[in-house]
Amino acid sequence: MSNTTSTHVQLIARPEGWPTPADFRIATVEYGELQPGQIRVQNEFVSVDPYMRGRMNDVRSYVAPYALGETIGGGAIGRVVASEADAIPVGSVVLHQHGWSDLVQGEATTFRVVPELPGVPLSLYLGTLGMTGLTGYVGLTAIAGMKPGDTVFISGAAGAVGTAAGQIAKLLGAGRVIGSAGSAEKVRLLTEKYGYDAAFNYKDAPVREQLAELAPDGVDVFFDNVGGDHLEAALDVMNDGGRIALCGAITSYNTTEKVAGPDNLANIITRGLSVKGFTLAAYLHLAPEFNGHMTGWFSEGRIAYDETIVDGIESTVDAFLDMMRGANTGKMLVRVGGSTAR
Amino acid sequence: MSNTTSTHVQLIARPEGWPTPADFRIATVEYGELQPGQIRVQNEFVSVDPYMRGRMNDVRSYVAPYALGETIGGGAIGRVVASEADAIPVGSVVLHQHGWSDLVQGEATTFRVVPELPGVPLSLYLGTLGMTGLTGYVGLTAIAGMKPGDTVFISGAAGAVGTAAGQIAKLLGAGRVIGSAGSAEKVRLLTEKYGYDAAFNYKDAPVREQLAELAPDGVDVFFDNVGGDHLEAALDVMNDGGRIALCGAITSYNTTEKVAGPDNLANIITRGLSVKGFTLAAYLHLAPEFNGHMTGWFSEGRIAYDETIVDGIESTVDAFLDMMRGANTGKMLVRVGGSTAR
Numbered sequence: 001m002s003n004t005t006s007t008h009v010q011l012i013a014r015p016e017g018w019p020t021p022a023d024f025r026i027a028t029v030e031y032g033e034l035q036p037g038q039i040r041v042q043n044e045f046v047s048v049d050p051y052m053r054g055r056m057n058d059v060r061s062y063v064a065p066y067a068l069g070e071t072i073g074g075g076a077i078g079r080v081v082a083s084e085a086d087a088i089p090v091g092s093v094v095l096h097q098h099g100w101s102d103l104v105q106g107e108a109t110t111f112r113v114v115p116e117l118p119g120v121p122l123s124l125y126l127g128t129l130g131m132t133g134l135t136g137y138v139g140l141t142a143i144a145g146m147k148p149g150d151t152v153f154i155s156g157a158a159g160a161v162g163t164a165a166g167q168i169a170k171l172l173g174a175g176r177v178i179g180s181a182g183s184a185e186k187v188r189l190l191t192e193k194y195g196y197d198a199a200f201n202y203k204d205a206p207v208r209e210q211l212a213e214l215a216p217d218g219v220d221v222f223f224d225n226v227g228g229d230h231l232e233a234a235l236d237v238m239n240d241g242g243r244i245a246l247c248g249a250i251t252s253y254n255t256t257e258k259v260a261g262p263d264n265l266a267n268i269i270t271r272g273l274s275v276k277g278f279t280l281a282a283y284l285h286l287a288p289e290f291n292g293h294m295t296g297w298f299s300e301g302r303i304a305y306d307e308t309i310v311d312g313i314e315s316t317v318d319a320f321l322d323m324m325r326g327a328n329t330g331k332m333l334v335r336v337g338g339s340t341a342r
Numbered sequence: 343m344s345n346t347t348s349t350h351v352q353l354i355a356r357p358e359g360w361p362t363p364a365d366f367r368i369a370t371v372e373y374g375e376l377q378p379g380q381i382r383v384q385n386e387f388v389s390v391d392p393y394m395r396g397r398m399n400d401v402r403s404y405v406a407p408y409a410l411g412e413t414i415g416g417g418a419i420g421r422v423v424a425s426e427a428d429a430i431p432v433g434s435v436v437l438h439q440h441g442w443s444d445l446v447q448g449e450a451t452t453f454r455v456v457p458e459l460p461g462v463p464l465s466l467y468l469g470t471l472g473m474t475g476l477t478g479y480v481g482l483t484a485i486a487g488m489k490p491g492d493t494v495f496i497s498g499a500a501g502a503v504g505t506a507a508g509q510i511a512k513l514l515g516a517g518r519v520i521g522s523a524g525s526a527e528k529v530r531l532l533t534e535k536y537g538y539d540a541a542f543n544y545k546d547a548p549v550r551e552q553l554a555e556l557a558p559d560g561v562d563v564f565f566d567n568v569g570g571d572h573l574e575a576a577l578d579v580m581n582d583g584g585r586i587a588l589c590g591a592i593t594s595y596n597t598t599e600k601v602a603g604p605d606n607l608a609n610i611i612t613r614g615l616s617v618k619g620f621t622l623a624a625y626l627h628l629a630p631e632f633n634g635h636m637t638g639w640f641s642e643g644r645i646a647y648d649e650t651i652v653d654g655i656e657s658t659v660d661a662f663l664d665m666m667r668g669a670n671t672g673k674m675l676v677r678v679g680g681s682t683a684r
Contacts, residue, residue: 054612061612227608249608261603266569266591268619270396270403275617277610 002040002081004031006103008071009316015056017256018324023056024317029071031105034084040105041094043078044337046313047126048320049160050225051279053253063281072316073099075126077114078337088113095125102313102336120298127331128164128305129294131280135247136165136223137290138283140172143245143276144221148173151215153234154196155179156225158186160331161247163194163306165223170195171297174221178214180207180230182326189329193304202226207233218242227251232262238273246277254324306330344382344423346373348445350413351658357398359598360666365398366659371413373447376426382447383436385420386679388655389468390662391502392567393621395595405623414658415441417468419456420679430455437467444655444678462640469673470506470647471636473622477589478507478565479632480625482514485587485618486563490515493557495576496538497521498567500528502673503589505536505648507565512537513639516563520556522549522572524668531671535646544568549575560584569593574604580615588619596666648672 006029013023034040051063052074058065066072076099080092085108088094094111098104114125127133139161140146152169156162157179169177179190179199190199200210211219211233218239224231227249234244252259268275297303308328310319313336323332348371355365376382394416400407408414418441422434427450430436436453440446456467469475481503482488494511498504499521511519521532521541532541542552553561553575560581566573569591576586594601610617639645650670652661655678665674 231607246607246611249611252608258605260605261607263600263602265573265588265603266594268617269588269591269621271619272621272624273619275610277613277615279611279614282614 002042003103004040004105005029006031006101007313009100009313010071011056011066011068013068014058015053015254018254019053019056019317019321021317024072026314027071029101031103034082034105036084037107037109038084038105039080039088039094039108039111040082040103041078041096041098041111042081042337043076043102043104045077045123045126045309045333045335046100046316047075048316048323048332048334049074050248050250050253050324052320053324071099071101073097075099075131076101076104077122077125078104080111083108093122095130100313100316100334123307123309123331123333123335124305126333127160127307128303129298132160132331133164133168133294134283134287134290135161135280136168137293138280138286139223139245139247139278140165140169140221142283142286143278144223144243146172146174146221146243149175150220151176151178151217151239152221152223153178153180153211153215153219154223154225155230155234156248156250157181157190157194157196157199158329159225159326160328161225162223163304163330166190166194166196167297167303168293169221169223171293171302176215178211178219180211180226186329189306193306195304202230208236212237221245223247225250228259232264235262235264235267235273238267238271240271242271242273244273244275246275250324308332309335311335344384345445346382346447347371348373348443349655351442351655352413353398353408353410355410356400357395357596360596361395361398361659361663363659366414368656369413371443373445376424376447378426379450380426380447381422381430381436381450381453382424382445383420383438383440383453384423384679385418385444385446387419387465387468387651387675387677388442388658389417390658390665390674390676391416392590392592392595392666394662395666413441413443415439417441417473418443418446419464419467420446422453425450435464437472442655442658442676465649465651465673465675465677466647468675469502469649470645471640474502474673475506475510475636476625476629476632477503477622478510479635480622480628481565481587481589481620482507482511482563484625484628485620486565486585488514488516488563488585491517492562493518493520493559493581494563494565495520495522495553495557495561496565496567497572497576498590498592499523499532499536499538499541500671501567501668502670503567504565505646505672508532508536508538509639509645510635511563511565513635513644518557520553520561522553522568528671531648535648537646544572550578554579563587565589567592570601574606577604577606577609577615580609580613582613584613584615586615586617588617592666650674651677653677
């Protein structure tokens with residue numbers, strides 16, 4: 001019989017602005033015996049994502065706020081260590097949304113089995129091969145209607161979504177892909193590893209100036225993970241009929257004041273722009289289409305990725321905060337499978 | 343032979359902020375003899391519209407800026423007083439874009455004959471039955487995808503586009519239609535004459551407060567003619583999947599400073615909103631569909647309208663400025679046909 005003691009990270013106070021460690025607690029959860037239909041999963045990786053910040057607030061949004069005193073929900077992947085469900089035997093690898101813990105048990109229906117494939121680290125199912133990659137794909141296709149030849153600008157391009165989105169754009173035929181990131185090293189990776197045609201460090205000079213210089217023929221599609229000055233700069237240079245996919249606005253997630261929007265929104269009118277916000281929940285039906293593309297690209301060696309991995313479930317809050325500050329390149333993950341065998 | 347002397351209003355300086363009479367001149371234009379294929383038209387009404395303000399600036403936009411020293415182009419309707427074109431005989435009523443003058447002549451192909459119908463003032467072809475009505479129709483249908491039952495908010499509702507759009511929304515099955523305007527009298531007209539279910543005076547209290555109170559179940563479609571605080575207030579109350587048609591942003595047209603946008607743009611993401619700007623030029627193909635609807639509605643007596651009319655081509659600049667300040671209810675027009683017979 002496997003271990004039933006689990007370490008969870010729980011929200012205990014609603015952050016004002018930047019979260020602090022005091023907003024969370026490390027809790028020990030003791031599970032009871034497995035009931036029929038349940039499985040027990042030893043997590044290998046848990047995901048920290050920008051959208052989680054929104055769920056820490058008690059405001060109307062597209063998903064319910066996290067309850068105080070409960071475990072932070074979110075993507076994780078692990079291996080079944082005990083099973084009372086015929087459909088998911090011990091040893092299976094499963095994806096789930098039970099979030100920040102090293103061990104979890106629950107109804108088998110809340111877990112999804114994924115194949116273990118040679119050369120595919122399990123962590124990728126939380127990133128490029130999973131929701132993160134799908135987010136890039138959906139934003140470019142269903143939301144922005146990217147067409148071959150389009151000039152595409154992606155903000156926060158060295159993050160989990162950005163590294164995937166830039167490559168997907170090129171593979172789908174984008175003409176020129178421009179990215180922004182927050183360090184010289186990330187900018188280098190964008191052009192050398194991720195196929196971006198041009199990239200800039202938004203800390204070097206105003207985004208407006210740098211983007212205008214790199215996009216002399218304008219931008220057709222803007223995939224925004226950042227908001228604020230990036231959205232404003234993009235509105236400056238959007239071509240007539242351009243399309244903006246709003247995926248994230250990380251600049252605003254930890255501010256306590258509301259931040260005024262771009263000063264050039266009227267360009268949306270005069271240039272006939274489409275601006276569409278999205279969260280992935282409404283577009284999960286595109287997963288098979290995405291998987292079809294991505295499986296092929298990945299097996300052909302055409303997909304690069306980075307992961308920024310910290311170890312130990314107790315490091316999850318720090319990992320989350322580091323990710324919000326841009327310390328990561330590619331997907332930020334917490335590895336918990338390396339802990340003691342149970 | 344008809345008179346060949348015409349009075350035109352021309353732009354002679356690019357306004358900074360609010361235009362002043364000094365930015366314009368009243369010019370006498372002496373036409374030569376009609377050439378084959380040309381017609382001469384005595385205007386009856388010329389139109390003053392918010393979009394003209396943008397064309398007075400020398401900036402990239404969807405139509406070329408007005409040239410300094412030339413006549414202000416725009417919608418007008420008049421009667422043919424001389425013709426060297428078989429297709430358009432003397433006496434025909436024609437719509438055209440030659441703009442602010444009392445008499446104009448040019449190639450017949452730049453004029454479009456419209457029918458004279460009993461009970462239909464010619465001025466309506468510049469308003470509810472023309473581009474203005476079509477703008478309301480396009481914004482609600484092609485841009486915002488309004489569905490029966492939707493709650494619709496229309497800003498600047500007592501203007502030319504707003505008075506048409508509110509009625510069109512109701513006739514197309516909108517559930518609840520809310521409008522904003524700048525005086526108690528206009529607010530009264532919206533609910534008593536134009537079929538709005540609720541309306542408020544944006545000068546009475548913050549738009550955010552008033553709209554939230556009148557839209558307790560949220561807004562599905564926002565048709566924006568105003569921008570600024572109206573867009574911000576709408577973003578507060580938009581329902582998930584809501585659609586915003588950006589038609590105008592009159593608050594910003596005469597500012598010399600750029601104006602920061604709404605502080606709640608992130609709602610576009612979390613609520614999956616679509617924001618689309620439009621100008622009519624790309625949607626003229628919907629004119630027959632619109633005309634089909636509008637002709638029926640109008641003949642059934644289901645369309646109300648107001649016109650704010652001033653007399654004399656020399657009054658055009660004042661009419662334009664008054665319209666920009668909101669002095670009009672419904673369409674603002676300059677009547678020039680009442681001048682001396684020629």
